Amino acid sequence: MIPLAHYLILSGILFSIGLAGVLIRKNIVVVFMCLEMMLSAANVALVAFSRAQGTQGIPVYDAQVLSLFITAIAAAEVAIGLALIVAMFRSRRSVESTALNTLKD
């Protein structure tokens, strides 16, 4: 049986990589993917907790249901996000985050 800590460490690593990607990368598509990765990290943590909370090999299903919701919402978000990115590319001919500086002016 793999202990809970290992799952949580994996989740933390995934989240950190995602966050670093969001902060560092310029390309919006990559940033977007990193965001998805952070959601996945959350999912991993939820499922891990669900399993750890269970007794006699039967997990607590609440958290697993929550992770399914997250996946569904992430899918919807991807649809909208990609649409926005396409729209942005059409108007700006670029998918770089530095191109999004209109608010400053």
Add this chain to the structure above:
Amino acid sequence: MIQNLPWLFLLLPLVVAAIDWVCFSKRPCVAATLSLLSAAATFALCVAYLLGLETGTPGTYTWMPASVEQLNLHLGLVMDPLAMRMMLVVTGIGLLVHLFSLGYMKGDSSNLSRYFAGLSIFMFSMTCIVMASNLVMTFIGWEMVGFSSYLLIGHWFHKDSAADAAKKAFITNRVGDFGFLIGILLTLGIFGTMNFAEMGGKAAGIAPAMLTVTIICLFCGAVGKSAQFPLHVWLPDAMEGPTPVSALIHAATMVAAGVYMLVRLQVSMGTAAFTDTACMVIATVGAITAVLAAIIATQQDDIKRVLAYSTLSQLGYMVMAVGLLAGEAAMFHLYTHAWFKALLFLGAGAIIICCHHEQDIWKMGGLAKRMPLTVLCFLMGTFALIAIPGFSGFFSKEAILDAALAKCPVFFWVGAGVAALTTFYMVRLCIVAFLGRARDHWAEHAKEAGATMLLPLLVLAVMAIISGYGFIADWLVPFEGFHAHGFSVGLPFYVSMGALVIGLFLAVAIYGFGKRGNDPLAGNFISRALRNRLYIDTLYDKVLIGGIQEMFSHVVEFIDAACIRGLLAQGLAWITTRIGILLSWIQNGSLRSYTVAAGLGVVILVYILAFQL
């Protein structure tokens, strides 16, 4: 008998001034008629009261009621003989001056509605001083006459000299008014009242030093308004105003208000309130003014300035008499002086108009032949001023000299010396302006003035002769037991006759012969000093304006530039700009830094929540 009829004295001119100003500013004829009618109405009212036809006593009105009775201000009118007879002078001369103004200002291009509104507002303010029942009302009138004097001196404000003179008069008066205001508050403090009627008999229980300070502070007001040394500088400059204004305000009434106020105080506080020190100060200031002004007058060329310095000198006489506790003599001289000095000024006005605004006596000459009636009237005024026996000025000057001899002989001799000087400069003026040949184109073609100008002159000439005689003077001078004509031939009579003869002889000897193209006394340094008014005005210019004010302006400039502009205005702007620049770094438009900020914010929130900070 109508109870509140006397309030008309105050309200009528005020209302007329307002109507002139607001409704008829484009129709000078209507405005002039209204002003003239209001002056005539107040004069008629005044005569009615003096003759006892009307005896209603006015009610009082409490202005701004206060919780402490002492601070209540009861506006009321004093109707005692002193006030009513002063009112006769104010309204009588006022009426004649209104009439004269119709002729004098005819053909003047300035706004005549403004002029007549100014005259009316002056009549209101002067009435306020004369009939005031307490010191606060006096002070209100005091400031109002200053304001109307400012308006009228500056009537021809497009002339720089007139505008400057108006400012000078106003500001110089302010200096005295500060003292007056302090004096009024001191009076309230030590007498516990500002009403004239309640002051009597309270002086006995008060420390003499306190009384001295109070009286001298109140006297400061008179120094400003009656143009006594050292605040006399505004009066000669005030001659920039139209001549009827000079006659009414700067000769007969307003400048006498200081003397009137002092006499009013003497009557209501009792002479005991006037301590020896205070009296000495008052008499000395009066004497200095009398001498100084008479000396300067001997070398003036402008006909109005000669008369202005003569007014100063005569006011000095009156103030001296007040200081010698001879209030009745001061009032007597005030009455006679008002008539004959108004006559002299109006006569000068007629001459100036006929010579097309030429005021230099050396450019006149030979006017006796061309305008005999005006010159005759002017001579009547001159005779009264130089105190030829039988004319009004003689009796009043005798009264003052008598009082001076009885109280303090030094002032008697000063007065006699001034009388000689007075004779000298007036005879000089008459000889140069009226005799010989005309020395100027305009003087050659001068003609007699019109009827509106001659009529007031004739009335005033009659008054200048008769106002000193017993039947008028006893009636006019409101003091029990004083008989104006009751002088006896004694030392004062001989001395003043001597002064008259000396002045007359010197003037005739110096100016009576020769071509009179210019002043035979001019050219030396004494004459230059006198022509420059003994450099007193220059001294004020240099020391007060050039020195103290300049220095003060540097201090103010430093405070303004360094503290207010540098530290406050520019400093605040600098700080705001810096903060703005600092904060604008936050909103740099970079998506990543926003994310970092949001992420950090979340971390901090979680940290706070998790550790229950």
